Amino acid sequence: xxxIENHTTTGIPFSNKAKLSARNVDVxxxxxxxxxxxxxxxxxxxxxxxxxxxxxxKSTFLRTLNRMNxxxxxxxxxxxxxxxxxxxxxxxxxxxxLRARVGMVFQKPNPFPKSIYDNVAYGPRIHGxxxxxxxxxxxxxxxxxxxxxxxxxKDRLHAPGTGLSGGQQQRLCIARTIAVDPEVILMDExxxxxxxxxxxxxxxxxxxxREKYTIAIVxxxxxxxxxxxxxxxxxxxxxxxxxxxxxxxxxxxQHELTEAYITGRFG
Amino acid sequence: xxxxxxxxxxxxxNADLEAIRNQMLAMGGxxxxxxxxxxxxxxxxxTSSADKIIxxxxxxxxxxxxxxxxCTHILVRRQPAASDLRMVLAVSRVVRDLERMGDEASKIxxxxxxxxxxxxxxxxxCHQAIRHMGTAVVKMTSDALDAFARHxxxxxxxxxxxxxxxxxxYASAIRELSTYMMEDPRSISQAIxxxxxxxxxxxxxxxxxxxxxxxxxxxxxxxxxxSSLSEMEEQTQADN
Numbered sequence: 001x002x003x004i005e006n007h008t009t010t011g012i013p014f015s016n017k018a019k020l021s022a023r024n025v026d027v028x029x030x031x032x033x034x035x036x037x038x039x040x041x042x043x044x045x046x047x048x049x050x051x052x053x054x055x056x057x058k059s060t061f062l063r064t065l066n067r068m069n070x071x072x073x074x075x076x077x078x079x080x081x082x083x084x085x086x087x088x089x090x091x092x093x094x095x096x097x098l099r100a101r102v103g104m105v106f107q108k109p110n111p112f113p114k115s116i117y118d119n120v121a122y123g124p125r126i127h128g129x130x131x132x133x134x135x136x137x138x139x140x141x142x143x144x145x146x147x148x149x150x151x152x153x154k155d156r157l158h159a160p161g162t163g164l165s166g167g168q169q170q171r172l173c174i175a176r177t178i179a180v181d182p183e184v185i186l187m188d189e190x191x192x193x194x195x196x197x198x199x200x201x202x203x204x205x206x207x208x209x210r211e212k213y214t215i216a217i218v219x220x221x222x223x224x225x226x227x228x229x230x231x232x233x234x235x236x237x238x239x240x241x242x243x244x245x246x247x248x249x250x251x252x253x254q255h256e257l258t259e260a261y262i263t264g265r266f267g
Numbered sequence: 268x269x270x271x272x273x274x275x276x277x278x279x280x281n282a283d284l285e286a287i288r289n290q291m292l293a294m295g296g297x298x299x300x301x302x303x304x305x306x307x308x309x310x311x312x313x314t315s316s317a318d319k320i321i322x323x324x325x326x327x328x329x330x331x332x333x334x335x336x337x338c339t340h341i342l343v344r345r346q347p348a349a350s351d352l353r354m355v356l357a358v359s360r361v362v363r364d365l366e367r368m369g370d371e372a373s374k375i376x377x378x379x380x381x382x383x384x385x386x387x388x389x390x391x392x393c394h395q396a397i398r399h400m401g402t403a404v405v406k407m408t409s410d411a412l413d414a415f416a417r418h419x420x421x422x423x424x425x426x427x428x429x430x431x432x433x434x435x436x437y438a439s440a441i442r443e444l445s446t447y448m449m450e451d452p453r454s455i456s457q458a459i460x461x462x463x464x465x466x467x468x469x470x471x472x473x474x475x476x477x478x479x480x481x482x483x484x485x486x487x488x489x490x491x492x493x494s495s496l497s498e499m500e501e502q503t504q505a506d507n
Contacts, residue, residue, distance in 0.1 A: 222346075222348065223346055226348075250348045250349065250352070251348070251349060251352060251353065251488060252349065252353075252487075252488030253349050256272065258349075259272070259349050259350060260272040262348040262349050263275065263347065263348055263349050263350060263351045264275050264276055264277060264280065264345075264351075265272045265273075265274065265275055265276065266272070266276065
C-alpha cells in the first residue's frame with residue numbers, strides 16, 4: 001500500500017454551514033507524517049463519521065480539532081483549523097477555553113475518581129460557569145438528563161462515578177463534556193468498550209445531541225457510522241480519500257478505496 | 268495500488284455472493300428455456316412439451332424462494348455495503364421477475380393447449396406477431412442475464428430499447444386481433460386465447476426490462492425504475 005500521488009479528496013468535503021473547517025492540515029510525529037493535506041468542513045448540527053483502517057490517521061485528525069495533539073511533544077500540526085472562522089492554532093488561543101468549546105469523549109470511559117455529581121460539576125466549577133450552588137445543581141441535573149443518565153443516578157449522585165457500569169460511565173463522560181456547554185463534541189470510538197445495549201443508548205443519545213451540538217465521531221464500526229452520521233469521511237494512510245453523505249458512501253461510494261474498505265476487501 | 272480488491276477478507280463472503288449470483292443465472296437459464304419452449308409450442312402447434320413447461324414452474328418457484336432466502340442470510344450475516352449490497356438487492360429483485368416470467372411462460376403453454384384443442388377457425392391468427400415478439404423477448408431475456416453477468420450497462424439499455432419495440436408490436440397485434448374478431452365471430456374464442464398469449468409475451472418483455480434496470484442499479488448505483496429510456500440514457504451517461 002502506498003500514498004496516492006496528487007490526491008484530491010473525492011466527494012463533498014466542504015459545507016456551506018461549517019462550524020469547524022480544516023484547511024490543508026498536515027500532522028507529523030517527529031519526522032513521520034501522519035496526515036497529508038486534509039481539508040474538511042464539519043457542518044453545524046451534523047454528525048460526521050470518520051472511518052478508515054487502523055493507522056489511517058482518523059484519530060490523529062480528530063485530535064487536531066481541539067489541539068489534543070499539543071500534549072504530545074513530537075507532534076507538529078501544519079495548516080489551519082477554523083472554529084467559527086477563527087484559527088484555533090493561533091498562538092493567542094488558550095487551549096483551556098478551546099477544549100471547553102470543543103469537548104471530547106474517549107474510547108474508554110474515564111470518569112474522575114470522584115462522585116457522579118462532582119464528575120459533572122468539575123468543568124462548570126473550573127470554568128466558573130455556575131455562580132451558586134443552585135445553579136450548579138441545575139447544570140448537573142440538566143447535563144445528566146441530556147446524557148440520558150439522570151433517571152438511573154438521581155438517587156445516588158454522591159456515589160463514586162467509577163461504580164457505574166461501562167455504558168453508564170460513558171454517558172457520565174458525555175454528561176461531563178456537555179456540562180461546560182460545548183459547541184462541538186469529538187468522540188473517539190466512544191462505544192468500542194461497550195455492549196450492544198449500551199452502544200444503542202449512546203447512539204440514540206448522539207442523535208439527540210445533534211440538535212444542539214456539532215459532532216465528529218471516529219468509529220471502527222461501519223454499521224455505527226451508517227447509523228449515526230449524516231456525512232462520512234474515509235481516511236486512508238493519512239489521506240482523506242472521500243467525503244459524502246453517509247447513505248451514499250454505504251450504497252454507492254465514489255472512490256474505489258472507500259468501496260474496498262466498506263465492503264471488507266481490506267482493513 | 269498493488270492490492271487486489273476483487274476478493275473479500277472473508278473467503279466465505281466471496282463464496283456466498285458468488286453462489287447467489289450463479290444460482291440466479293441458472294434460474295434465468297431455466298426460465299429462458301421455458302419461455303422459448305412455450306412460444307415454440309404455440310407456433311408449431313406441437314403441445315407435447317406444454318405439460319413439462321407447466322410442471323417446470325414449480326422448480327422455478329422453489330429457486331426463487333431458496334435464492335431469496337440466501338439473500339436474506341447474507342444481509343443478516345454480513346451486513347453488506349456498496350456494490351455487495353447492490354448485488355444482494357439486485358439478485359433478490361431479479362429472481363422475482365424471473366419467477367413471474369416463468370408464470371407467463373406457463374400461461375402461454377396453457378393457452379397453447381387450449382388453442383390446439385379448440386376449433387380450427389382462428390387458431391393461426393397473429394402467428395407472425397407471436398413469432399416476432401416471441402423471438403424478441405427470448406433474446407431480451409438472454410441479453411438481460413448476460414448484461415447482469417458482465418456488468419454491462421450498454422447491453423442493459425439495449426434490452427430496454429427492445430422492450431419499446433415489443434410494446435409497439437403488441438399494440439398493433441391487438442388491433443389486428445380485433446379486426447379478426449369483427450370479421451369472423453367464430454374466431455372469437457381462439458382470438459381470446461391468442462390475446463392472452465400476446466399479453467403474456469409482452470409481460471415477459473417488461474420483466475426483461477426490469478432485470479436490465481437492476482443491472483444498471485448494480486453497476487452504477489442509479490435506481491432507474493420508472494424512468495423513461497431517454498432519462499435512463501442520461502443518468503447512466505452522467506455516471507460514466
